């Protein structure tokens with residue numbers, strides 16, 4: 237393993253983040269505050285509690301998940317797409333690094349940024365509502381696995397994309413709707429029965445539910461299902477990356 | 490001395506079926522400078538990209554320092570530095586960071602003294618904290634060279650390093666190349682400028698349409714293929730070549746003050762002695778005699794146009 241190279245990529249990618257640190261830091265603070273004003277105040281005045289948890293606190297895990305997923309995807313996909321786009325990828329390809337090392341550098345950096353933003357949101361939210369974490373270990377595990385797996389997904393997208401439109405298409409058209417419809421801001425038990433069934437096909441439901449369970453001990457689906465879902469998703473992304481590595485798909489012609 | 494770079498029957502066919510390299514075989518000895526000359530689309534960049542791992546070879550093999558570029562890619566690539574033809578740099582990053590990244594990618598531990606040394610040599614030191622997007626084209630090219638040198642390569646590829654750069658940078662570049670050569674680095678450069686190959690290369694390879702037409706010692710190439718001309722200046726203006734000299738295939742310069750005789754240095758007899766005797770016998774008085782060696786350019790144009798017909 238060329239760990240020096242992994243560290244070099246990681247540092248270089250993090251530098252991009254630190255260059256815009258204030259923006260990286262302020263935008264989640266601002267958007268979280270806005271969510272509390274809009275969802276918490278407007279809707280929260282009608283929905284007092286969900287399964288014994290105040291509505292404001294109830295949406296915190298979903299809010300974190302929403303940002304962590306979209307940030308992990310956009311950071312990782314942009315991180316690898318941009319060098320392809322401007323041509324600096326030549327250096328990765330001609331360096332004595334394996335594909336695994338490239339993935340570790342880019343995905344590691346993207347996951348770190350997403351994790352940072354998740355923590356900022358959690359911290360910001362704690363100014364608005366009381367937050368208790370019933371299962372801290374599970375909470376950390378869910379958070380880390382989500383950062384990792386969605387950064388892997390983003391990396392795959394970045395390799396796949398041939399234009400900036402394509403790069404934004406999947407997060408915009410697939411991931412964001414799935415997250416919003418995945419019970420981030422409501423309990424799926426609040427839905428009519430038919431929609432409760434349909435929602436079960438949305439993988440994000442399992443992640444949000446499991447993550448919320450680690451906070452409040454309440455879940456829409458059994459916690460084992462949530463763990464299996466996130467683990468399965470991580471393995472699936474790794475398998476796709478392994479295949480890309482084997483075939484050189486869309487990297488070396 | 491064993492070849493540091495050894496290319497055997499290398500072929501590259503792109504996905505669209507285009508055959509960019511047709512069975513290239515080439516050995517390059519350690520410490521030499523090879524200039525690859527060829528027109529646009531000849532396959533120079535493809536050859537370099539394939540050696541460096543940016544594209545995969547279709548068939549054939551390449552080894553660098555005895556390491557196969559596919560099976561021992563780490564060892565092979567660790568020896569190589571590449572300055573690409575196209576300037577590609579992360580626009581918002583700083584000069585020093587991108588150079589450090591290159592060194593790290595090649596697995597070399599951080600060495601600020603070495604990086605400083607390179608940046609100073611390339612007149613980039615006072616620009617080390619500048620954003621790359623703020624640099625001029627010539628400066629960007631220097632940064633690419635700094636990146637390639639940051640990990641102390643044994644073999645350096647320069648893909649058209651002086652295309653579109655100013656005279657100053659070109660001269661600097663030649664100095665850098667000379668410097669590197671004296672430290673034992675093997676250099677392969679591609680160029681459009683024949684004067685460049687002529688000025689700095691030890692060997693010259695000529696490539697067209699994916700085929701390597703020849704690789705020759707530069708001096709030998711010019712001596713073997715070069716034609717020489719003698720310009721004989723006479724003391725009076727003449728209007729035509731005198732009859733007594735008609736056997737000699739002479740040309741008269743437009744001004745009428747000199748005769749030009751072209752001969753092949755490879756020929757058994759150049760005919761110079763007889764020519765000079767005959768000129769004297771014809772009653773012309775010599776003012777001066779000059780010889781001219783044809784440039785690589787003439788050789789190159791001759792070869793490439795010969796290939797076409």
Ligand SMILES: Nc1ncnc2c1ncn2[C@@H]1O[C@H](COP(=O)(O)OP(=O)(O)O)[C@@H](O)[C@H]1O
Pocket residue numbers: 489503504505507509527528529530531532533534535536
């Ligand atoms: N990715 C590619 N796909 C298809 N053809 C290509 C590709 N890259 C280069 N070529 C073709 O291969 C030939 C050689 O190109 P190149 O190696 O860049 O030439 P040179 O560097 O000598 O100008 C050209 O005809 C070019 O159009």
Ligand SMILES: [Mg+2]
Pocket residue numbers: 533534535574648
């Ligand atoms: Mg080229």
